[in-house]
Amino acid sequence: MLKNLINLLFPKLCAGCNSLLLQNEVIICTNCRHELPLTQHHLIHNNYIAKKFYGIIPVEFCSAMLYFHKDGIVQNMIHHLKYKNQPEIGTFLGNWYANDLKAIAKDQKFTTIIPVPLHKKRYRERGYNQVTTFCEALSQNLGIEINDQLLYRKIYSKTQTKKSKEARSEIKNSLFDVTFSSSDCGKHFLLVDDVITSGATLEACAKAILKIPDAKISIITIAYTDS
Numbered sequence: 001m002l003k004n005l006i007n008l009l010f011p012k013l014c015a016g017c018n019s020l021l022l023q024n025e026v027i028i029c030t031n032c033r034h035e036l037p038l039t040q041h042h043l044i045h046n047n048y049i050a051k052k053f054y055g056i057i058p059v060e061f062c063s064a065m066l067y068f069h070k071d072g073i074v075q076n077m078i079h080h081l082k083y084k085n086q087p088e089i090g091t092f093l094g095n096w097y098a099n100d101l102k103a104i105a106k107d108q109k110f111t112t113i114i115p116v117p118l119h120k121k122r123y124r125e126r127g128y129n130q131v132t133t134f135c136e137a138l139s140q141n142l143g144i145e146i147n148d149q150l151l152y153r154k155i156y157s158k159t160q161t162k163k164s165k166e167a168r169s170e171i172k173n174s175l176f177d178v179t180f181s182s183s184d185c186g187k188h189f190l191l192v193d194d195v196i197t198s199g200a201t202l203e204a205c206a207k208a209i210l211k212i213p214d215a216k217i218s219i220i221t222i223a224y225t226d227s
Contacts, residue, residue, distance in 0.1 A: 094137025
């Protein structure tokens with residue numbers, strides 16, 4: 001009774017299209033669930049993300065879960081996750097994608113999940129890192145530890161969304177560094193971000209992580225866009 005009253009006063013909306021969710025729908029409506037633009041990158045060795053880093057960083061495995069289209073379902077979901085304090089979206093997507101990645105995780109032997117970090121100032125402004133719950137869901141389903149202290153952002157920068165490709169490319173120079181111990185040597189790190197655009201942020205993160213002796217790097221994002 002109380003739950004029904006709460007839903008009546010504060011109706012739950014689809015994170016993809018903002019329509020009212022039916023009683024048995026969670027996070028997104030049935031229509032958006034069927035229309036989610038899945039990339040199937042995890043089944044394609046030489047996929048779009050892998051090609052982006054070819055010859056730049058030695059990546060073991062790359063994959064984005066979803067295509068990000070302007071004004072589309074995924075853009076709405078990422079917006080709600082990133083700016084509307086709806087971390088349950090990350091959990092929903094992480095649980096989904098972990099199921100696709102189980103065989104790959106076993107084959108690749110990922111040892112540690114590394115979320116792309118926010119600068120401390122950005123974290124205080126937003127109150128959370130938008131990829132945390134996605135990483136936690138991957139961790140719980142795949143049995144891989146999370147380390148959110150190893151990689152850190154040295155310089156505060158404004159959001160990448162509206163930056164030019166030239167401005168985004170400047171990121172790779174000095175934004176990130178690592179704090180590691182001998183126990184981190186030789187690990188296979190799974191670097192995770194929300195959206196990949198130019199790839200500059202992930203390149204900078206990967207290069208920082210690869211300072212660790214004998215480290216290997218793989219990359220997963222929730223979505224990717226060319227714009």
